[in-house]
Amino acid sequence: xxxxxxxxxxxxxxxxxxxxxxxxxxxxxxxxxxxxxxxxxxxxxxxxxxxxxxxxxxxxxxxxxxxxxxxxxxxxxxxxxxxxxxxxxxxxxxxxxxxxxxxxxxxxxxxxxxxxxxxxxxxxxxxxxxxxxxxxxxxxxxxxxxxxxxxxxxxxxxxxxxxxxxxxxxxxxxxxxxxxxxxxxxxxxxxxxxxxxxxxxxxxxxxxxxxxxxxxxxxxxxxxxxxxxxxxxxxxxxxxxxxxxxxxxxxxxxxxxxxxxxxxxxxxxxxxxxxxxxxxxxxxxxxxxxxxxxxxxxxxxxxxxxxxxxx
Numbered sequence: 619x620x621x622x623x624x625x626x627x628x629x630x631x632x633x634x635x636x637x638x639x640x641x642x643x644x645x646x647x648x649x650x651x652x653x654x655x656x657x658x659x660x661x662x663x664x665x666x667x668x669x670x671x672x673x674x675x676x677x678x679x680x681x682x683x684x685x686x687x688x689x690x691x692x693x694x695x696x697x698x699x700x701x702x703x704x705x706x707x708x709x710x711x712x713x714x715x716x717x718x719x720x721x722x723x724x725x726x727x728x729x730x731x732x733x734x735x736x737x738x739x740x741x742x743x744x745x746x747x748x749x750x751x752x753x754x755x756x757x758x759x760x761x762x763x764x765x766x767x768x769x770x771x772x773x774x775x776x777x778x779x780x781x782x783x784x785x786x787x788x789x790x791x792x793x794x795x796x797x798x799x800x801x802x803x804x805x806x807x808x809x810x811x812x813x814x815x816x817x818x819x820x821x822x823x824x825x826x827x828x829x830x831x832x833x834x835x836x837x838x839x840x841x842x843x844x845x846x847x848x849x850x851x852x853x854x855x856x857x858x859x860x861x862x863x864x865x866x867x868x869x870x871x872x873x874x875x876x877x878x879x880x881x882x883x884x885x886x887x888x889x890x891x892x893x894x895x896x897x898x899x900x901x902x903x904x905x906x907x908x909x910x911x912x913x914x915x916x917x918x919x920x921x922x923x924x925x926x927x928x929x
Contacts, residue, residue: 673878674921676885677870682737683860685840687847691729692751695799700787701754702726707746707785710929716742741864746785746929749832751800751839753783753793758807759814759838760795764828778927779835785929806845813854814841816891818900819862820869821927825896826858831927833865855890862899868920869904876907879916 696702704727711718722743724730736744759765765774775781775791783790802810814826819833829835840861844854863870863885873893874885897903911917 673874673885673918674867674871677863677874678738678867678921679860680738682735682740683857683864685734685736685844685857685861686849686853687843688733689725689730692799692843693726693747694729695797696750696754697727699754699793699797701750701790701793701797703785703787710746710785711743714742718743736861736864738864744861745832745836745865748836748839748843749779749783749929750785751843752829752835752837753779753790753795753839754797755795755799755839755842756797757795757810757838757842759811759827759829763811764824765830768828768830777830779829779831782832782928800839800842800846802842802846809851809854810838810841810845813851813858814838817855817858817862817894818896818898818903820866820899820901820904823896823900823902832929833862833927836865837861852890855894859888859890859893862894871918871920872908872911873898873904875916875918876911879914880910 693702697704707726708718708723718726721730722740725732726747734744760774765777765780769775769777774794775789780790780794786793811827814829814837817826817837818824819826819831819837821831821833824830824834826834826837826841829838837858840857841854844857849857870885874888876898877883877885877888877893893899895903898907908917
């Protein structure tokens with residue numbers, strides 16, 4: 619009986635294989651037309667090589683990136699004025715299973731003279747902390763810039779960076795550009811505007827001079843603090859390069875891979891101003907680099923992305 623069934627089974631297997639290939643052929647044609655490329659030995663080798671190069675450690679250094687500025691009394695000033703409600707702030711991190719450390723609570727409630735170092739562990743804390751700084755600090759960018767140009771004095775509260783700030787006591791717009799948390803001279807204000815206008819972020823096509831989301835508003839706060847401590851234009855771009863990379867690890871992993879393969883540059887050697895420009899760090903710029911990687915079969919799985927444009 620078994621001997622009689624064997625030829626029948628073989629015929630069935632062959633027939634099913636042919637049928638599957640026939641049904642799959644149209645789908646493969648569609649996939650190829652849309653840029654799908656089957657894995658090859660070459661791509662597999664490239665993937666292994668890229669993972670061994672510790673590219674992620676270049677983009678998000680294990681030791682972090684130190685900014686030449688300290689927290690000072692920003693935390694206590696913000697909690698006193700109400701742009702940060704300490705209880706809401708702490709509850710947000712507890713709910714995300716990232717409760718504030720003793721050091722972070724001190725920075726928030728008592729201030730700190732420690733130099734700021736952004737790391738994988740504290741990047742989320744710094745994002746919300748500096749979001750509040752950028753929102754509340756008196757700024758020409760907020761008073762006269764694109765937030766007002768496109769939103770108007772009434773509509774400026776409808777952006778993600780304003781309407782989305784839910785960690786204040788009361789309405790976020792009650793604190794919009796209200797306090798000289800970081801007093802700046804006219805020259806310093808102009809430098810912040812110059813640098814901010816040339817720094818983009820992968821979540822949209824807007825510069826930091828149009829801080830309509832949390833990342834833009836937070837980076838504005840970082841730049842203001844840096845310039846108040848005497849930072850040069852070059853130092854501000856370099857810091858922004860790594861701050862953005864910690865806030866958008868997946869996007870900058872792609873950009874690092876792009877520059878490594880196209881220009882043979884490590885992440886450290888990429889000119890910060892070039893990398894942060896609209897050509898690369900905007901949503902459209904990053905997508906262009908990602909497409910180049912896809913066309914060359916060089917796309918790698920990036921690290922897990924950071925949070926979105928909310929608290």
